[in-house]
Amino acid sequence: MTYIHELPDWPNLRWCDEQLAQPLAAVRHRQGRLIGHMEALGFPLRAEAVLRALTEDVLKSSEIEGEILDREQVRSSIARRLGMDIGGLVQADRNVEGVVEMMLDATQNYAQPLTAERLFGWHAALFPTGRSGMSRITVGAWRTAEAGPMQVVSGPIGRERVHYEAPASERLDADMSRFLDWFETAAPDPVLKAGVAHLWFVTIHPFDDGNGRIARAIADLALARAEGTAQRFYSMSAQIRTERKAYYDMLESTQKGDLDITPWLLWFIGCLDRAFDGAEVILASVMRKARFWESVAGQPLNERQRKVVNRLLDGFEGKLTNAKWAAITKASSDTALRDINDLRRRGILEKEPAGGRSTSYSLVLPES
Template sequence: MFGWHAALFPTGRSGMSRITVGAWQAAEGDPMQVVSGPIGRERIHYKAPESQRLDGEMKRFLNWFETAIPDPVLKAGIAHLWFVTIHPFDDGNGRIARAITDLALARAEGTVQRFYSMSAQIRTERKVYYDILESTQKGDQDITPWLLWFIGCLDRAFDGAETILASVMRKARFWESMAGQALNARQRKVINRLLDGFEGKLTNAKWATMTKASPDTALRNINDLIQRGILKRDSAGGRSTNYSLVVEILPKV
């Protein structure tokens, strides 16, 4: 765990501040607090245990983590909450808590191949995560609401992985269908952007910007794809003309 922490902060600094790296937080940091708000009107979200308690608290935590055999998903949820509540490092506690969570889930599955990330899902839901974490830490030691949220978050991580995998498969099948087409690098780049979910409307100007090409070259590339039946014009009118992939050629997943 000290190695993980040292890898997060190889310069010994968090931003502009020098921190204790690869060791529990030092006494001069007592009490470690999670604070938000302007100076003079700070809000204390959480106050961690004093530094003199950290070694004993972490020994108990690690012993439990390596020996306890509860339900594996519940174990991952409890481990995350327990570690982040001890808050043993000057910085990086949230990231290491997420790594511990992913480690516990990987051990439970008994495989090195995983197609979802609980860590990424927690980052996506960080506002709700911080709210439920704070209410649990300030509550009456009933961690049921936390575990219910954790299980729901894991379920949403599964759903997100299915969406990503479907997109990857759709993209792979599209390029399989294009195997006989001689496309240049600019065309492939823009088509990949469209397959990944291009925001807004594709115009000649955007094509030129993305591919670092001239407007004339962009228009030639676009017209070539239209002639092949890969792109279509969605609206006409000079600079307002925009384009999209032809739906009929997109593979269904």
């Protein structure tokens, strides 16, 4: 098997501008309209939309790699770092803080040059203990020969399937130097640049672990440059997570193909376009939350009630029960029940049809 990085002309990647012209123009037009629409919102709504998009980006980029992070920790870490007062902040684990730190550096500081040192900092933030799971890895530096070949493998032990083998570690200094120089000096369309950079970096696979998450952060940085704003209103990683199998299949076929990466770029542009659909969902959710708080303006809610109501508006997972209310607010069961019954009397919460021990409650949302 010959991989793309073993071809004589690597890394002279090429693509067909004619095939890309129409979908690229369409996605760029939609991108501009989305940014304009979001920036026309008032500051509080815009900040809430950014918080939601960044939270999804961090959660889903990790989820693609099989790592499930705590949503409230991620949300709180982002809000704290952006100086947003959302109430009910929770303490985040250091691995959560590391992922958030990397993603915010990529998107909020998008104009700063992408350098090896910056990538080393991102990698160190992702692996604060110097381990990936139980295994010690090289952190904050390119992988070394001691770790053996860098392979992407699936399947049970003894029956593994090798999907891809990255360049040998001896090539990494030269390969990464060439990539970073291209990233800062080449001038293709900025959206195309994001797609090319994603593929090129993940093909080099320069680290022992975390390459996928860093590749997606690099793409987000390039997209922020394309839009000229640090404010993120959509999540490319969330869309890639939805299309995870197609993502890996397209990566594998491209890395085993020739230097014409037009099919990869067509998929990347299409994925970005579908990610914009997610921005519409985020906007609808933010507007729904704003309408709710307008509908209860003037009604006093205590801190516990505000905390749980905001959790429900932000996409509470599962059913809200008395026990969950008590756990979220760190209150007694009796206090939780009093809070709930108070909101029910005011028509803010309603009991769902199932009763008994499974009694659960939902918000009464104002009509659109």
